[in-house]
Structure formats: C-alpha cells, structure tokens
Amino acid sequence: MAPVHWADAPPFATVFSSTMRMQTLASYMRLQTDQVAWPMRMQRQRPLKASRENWNKQGIQSSQATTEFGSPGSLSEIGCVAVKLPDPTLLHEGSDDGREGSRVGGKRESDGGAERGGGRAGCVDERDQGGCLAHEREGQRRQDKEELLWARCSAALPFDDLHQAEIEALCTMSSTRRRLTFAGGRIALRRAMALAHCGNVSCAPVLKGDDGAPCMPAEMLLGSISHTDGLAVAVAATAQRDWQRRALGVDVERVSRESPMRLTKRILAPDEALRLGDLGMPAGAELTLRFSMKEALYKALFPLVRRSIPWHSVVANPTLDGLCELDLSRLEQHASTRLVAEARWVIVDDFFLTSASAFLL
Template sequence: MIEKILPPWVASAESFDDPPGVTLFPEEEAVIARAVDKRRREFATARHCARQALAHLGLPPTPILPGERGAPGWPGGVVGAITHCAGYRAAAVSRDALTVGIDAEPHEPLPDGVLDAVSLEAERAAIARLDGGVHWDRLLFSAKESVYKAWFPLARRWLGFEEAHLVFDPSGTFTARLLVPGPSVAGRELTGFTGRWLVADGLVVTSIAVPERPRPDHAA
C-alpha cells in the first residue's frame, strides 16, 4: 500500500500483522528489554520491514537503533522513515533522497480535543470545507507527522504542529509551508514540502520524499 504514494527511487516494505519469529540484533534487544509486549511487537516488526526495505537497495541486515528524538539510525548513505499503528507497520528508505517521511494512522476521527491541539485555525477551516468520505482531521495529523519526520533529519531540531501550514488536494497530494526558518538544503533555505496521501484498508497513509536532485518523477 505505502509504495503507491512513494516514488520509484524509494524502497519500502510493510506488514499488516506481526510475523512470529522476528529476530532482533542484540543492540536492538537492549533497547526494548523492558518494553511491554505491544511495544516490543511494534518495534520488532518495524525493524523487520526496515531490513526488507534495505534489502531492496542491496544492503545487508543491520541494526536500526533509535537515535536523537527516536529517529531511526540508518546505514551511511541511506535516509528513511518508519511508521506503525494498530494493524500496520512500514519502512521506506532511499539512497537518492535528501529525506523521507512516512506515517500511517487508523482511518477514523481523532479523539475529542486533539484536532485543536495539532492544527492551525486556517487548516481546520479548510478541511471543514472538503467532501466527506475521508476523516480529514486524521489525515491532517498523519501528514504533519510525515512533515516532522522529513524535517528533523535536515534541521535536527523540533518542529511543532503549529509551525507548518498544510493544504490538501483531494486528488491525493498535499503541500506543507513552513512557518519558521528552515535549514539550508542544496544551497537554498527549505520553505516547505510536497507529499502524497492515500486512504485504503481502514488506514490513512502519508508520505514525503525529497530527491537529492530534480527528478521528472518527483510529484509536485
């Protein structure tokens, strides 16, 4: 599913359950030694997906350890992202991207009060005008998670929910305009991102992939 909203120069793998017998590296075992079963299954399956995605790039299995602010640590020359929610885990990696962000959420309304905490007034007004059939509040939350995951490896600093203004196109794309100064990327200040979204199988998934150099297959 996630591959439908990723460009061909990003490899991915996903799982809709937790396969038994997933083997972790000792360093990964140490990270979750005291974790509850739910967290352990999320962590293990996400690493399983990450190693499958890396294999698509011709890379051998390697530990994927949480780094600063929990961002996964990838092999040299690789960027990527991991996501997990109830009934879904996925990873996306690339050697040809500056950054990648993905997120998955259950396709259902956000809990009461959450939308106000994660959105701007202009965003709430905009999604209120969009057609039904999509839980736009949940999609907005997911897209903001993808924005943060794409932002952090470039900026190495926090980005609040209120620091990016998102606009959705019902065709399956979105734009994110940064409301704070961005880092210099390829000699220019980063001012925002473009991304893709999809609703299927009871899930909403979002993605951002910024290529190292302009590409004809990079969705605007």
C-alpha cells in the same frame, strides 16, 4: 499480484508495498507498485477518493522510469512497505507490563523501609505482609500473562528478517506491544530497503537513536518507521549525493480512530482549519489524516532544521488525488533556512498511510 487486504493477511505479512521514482519534489513523481497506483502528477486531477479500489478503477498506470535525477529535491528510489502486526485486541490484553503499582497496602514501597514501633524495617505487620505478597503475586501474574502473550504473538515472527542485535534489543523489552512494534517496524524497513535496492540490508542492525528515530545502517540510507495497533510501515531510499540534506518521514493512523475536534486549533493553522471538509470525509477522520500528514512531515523536516517545529509553522492541505499542498514559509522563517518538501497519502483498508520527503536548500 492481487491485493492483500489487512483483515485476510497473516501476521507480519506485507499488505502494502510500492517503489517510487521522483524527478523533483516540485514537479511530479512516478511509481511502480504491486497493489495500488499512487497519484502520478502534482496537479489536481478530477476528484477521486484516495483508496486502492478507486485508483484501480481509474486505471492509472505504473511507470518503469529509470531516469537519473539531478535536481535538488530528488532521490534515487523510495521503497514503502506496510506489515501487518498481530491482532491488536491481543496486544491490549497484555499491554500492562506490571511496572505500575508503586503503592503497596496504601503506602509507597519506599515507605516500607522506615523504622516503626519495634524497629523492624519493611513489611512489619500482617496487613503490610499481605499487601507485599499480594503485590508480588500480581506482578508475577502479569509477567506470566505477558510471556504467554508474547509466545502466542511471536510464533509467526520471521526472526530471519531481524539482525541479531535487534533480537537482543527485543529481549530487553518487558512489553509485548513494544516488542511487536519494534520488530514489525524493523521488518517493514528492511523490506522497504530491499524494495528500493539499498544494498545488503541485513549487514547491520537498525536500532533506535537518541531522538527516537531509527539509526540507518549506512550513511547514504534514509528511512523512517511508524506503527499503530495492527500495522507497521516504513519508507527507505538511497541518496546518491547530499544525503545529509535529505530526509524521509512516514506515519500511519487508523481511519476509524477519529481525532477529537477540540484538537483542531492545536493541530491546524487558521487557513488549514478553513479547508477542513475539503476531502468529503467525516471531520474527525480528516483531522486524523491532517495530523498524520504533519507527523510524517515532522519526521522529514526535523533532521534538517534540528529545532522544535510548531504545529502551525507547516501548512499542509491534503488533496483528493492523494497529494498535499504545502506552505513551509513560516517554518523557513522560524528556522532561518530554505526547504523543499513533498507529502502524499493513501488509504489502505482502515489505515491512513502518509509519507513525506524533504530537502535542505
């Protein structure tokens, strides 16, 4: 199957998909994929850019390994799917859902109920009435614009890929951006679950939990969702045992949306900052990648430690082969626990895709 590039793909099309079989988090992993060969060994290979084109040029072969795993950090199979979202420039046009504007005619709406002069409440003079009417018209205009934008963007939405409860959840959202990212994330996750052979993936909805993470429809299912303008990505797997001690994380960021360098000290530990520039990309782009890597690791580690994870407690240094060197010793000391984790990254068109898996020892 030929690669489908993001710019050429229709809305809600799958632009990246892969299945991974991991033998241990500390040794190596194998993968079969339609579009890109992920790195197969944890050891550093000769330098190469972590892109679809260069991996294909290197001729790295996919694997059909079916070995059952018995080590602590193993999962049966991990599916990863990225789904294109409608044009982000359209989203920006209607991203304001009209909830702003709590001030009317220079006064807060709550002030309108105060008694004035003749004892009338609400808008008591022509200026106040004009302000209220203008506010109502502006709110209606924004709502109409939002509904029009939603009608345009949802025309290609594959509602058959969504559970009825997820569609009902969409109806409660006033913002087109929230609707699209919610739907795109669930579509990507359901396709990832199908790719990883997670069973009947349409039997139950995937709604948002109290911590913001998706509530998987079955106990043994693991999953994670991320999205940015133009793309939603998800990973899913089945844990045949010890599922309470395993977790996955995924994140996606725009390559072209470089992070301000003033955030370096906040995001990177001192020893990470010393290695900024190892990948040969612009410093702002590499900082975005490192931020994304830590976001994916946070999603995989937080369910296991259930406490705040300081930025500097996880040392993550991405390598040129698309993998990552990790040091969790500070987090282990902070959380008084032992952990094993693995992370990887890939560039798909203008997006960094990062993923992580973790196991509580």
